[in-house]
Amino acid sequence: GGGITGAGVMLEAARRGQRVLLLEQTDFAWGTSSRSSKMVHGGLRYIAQGDIALTRHSLLERERLLNELPGLVERATYLFPLRKGVFPGRWPMKAVLWLYDFLAGIRDHRYLNKAQLLKRVPGLQDQDLTGAMCYTDALTDDCRLVMRTLLEGARHGGVAQNYARVVQAEQSGKGEQGFSVTVEDRVSGELSTLKAAAVVSATGAW
Numbered sequence: 296g297g298g299i300t301g302a303g304v305m306l307e308a309a310r311r312g313q314r315v316l317l318l319e320q321t322d323f324a325w326g327t328s329s330r331s332s333k334m335v336h337g338g339l340r341y342i343a344q345g346d347i348a349l350t351r352h353s354l355l356e357r358e359r360l361l362n363e364l365p366g367l368v369e370r371a372t373y374l375f376p377l378r379k380g381v382f383p384g385r386w387p388m389k390a391v392l393w394l395y396d397f398l399a400g401i402r403d404h405r406y407l408n409k410a411q412l413l414k415r416v417p418g419l420q421d422q423d424l425t426g427a428m429c430y431t432d433a434l435t436d437d438c439r440l441v442m443r444t445l446l447e448g449a450r451h452g453g454v455a456q457n458y459a460r461v462v463q464a465e466q467s468g469k470g471e472q473g474f475s476v477t478v479e480d481r482v483s484g485e486l487s488t489l490k491a492a493a494v495v496s497a498t499g500a501w
């Protein structure tokens with residue numbers, strides 16, 4: 296599969312000197328990897344679920360992507376509106392964002408009062424609005440991220456083929472090691488069989 300998972304597997308395997316062939320049934324990044332919300336987030340909601348280890352892991356990956364891919368992964372500002380009587384209020388949200396930034400090794404959140412918020416977002420419904428917490432996460436162009444990862448994988452010797460659908464992958468017969476993989480060329484309709492030592496299914500929802 297030629298989404299971000301397959302592209303990442305191809306890059307990492309090629310980097311380790313493996314011979315890798317990635318097969319994609321349609322075009323690269325055709326699946327969810329071009330239809331996401333484009334967020335490279337640290338997972339604020341994982342904190343709400345109490346999973347600090349996962350939040351820290353995601354935040355460090357976010358910071359790594361920001362450093363390694365400037366122009367492709369960019370920091371973006373988010374506003375969390377606060378309303379009278381609605382949980383979480385200013386102070387619980389501030390504590391969560393302090394922890395969120397602390398785990399990432401940055402300090403990038405602040406409080407905006409109602410006037411400051413409405414100046415930034417003039418159309419916001421202002422009933423019971425008290426202000427907002429302002430913090431940052433990151434955004435990317437998910438499709439470009441896949442293409443970039445594939446290109447880097449190819450630079451390390453990996454091969455990516457689109458319009459090639461895996462029809463079947465089964466363990467080779469007795470006495471043989473690895474897998475026998477049947478591939479359909481979606482342009483000509485031809486079927487061919489390949490041998491592989493290992494198969495990684497990165498076919499997303501399929």
Ligand SMILES: Cc1cc2nc3c(=O)[nH]c(=O)nc-3n(C[C@H](O)[C@H](O)[C@H](O)COP(=O)(O)OP(=O)(O)OC[C@H]3O[C@@H](n4cnc5c(N)ncnc54)[C@H](O)[C@@H]3O)c2cc1C
Nearest residue numbers: 296298299300320326327328331332333334461498499501
């Ligand atoms: C609405 C939405 C919003 C999201 N927002 C975010 C977000 O903001 N941030 C974030 O990090 N994540 C987000 N995600 C999650 C993210 O998009 C997915 O985790 C990611 O795209 C999964 O990538 P993948 O490579 O596993 O799957 P996919 O991108 O779906 O790739 C699978 C590929 O496998 C191919 N394939 C399937 N069967 C075969 C076969 N037999 N032979 C060859 N190829 C095959 C498909 O054609 C497809 O291209 C969002 C997801 C959705 C749906």
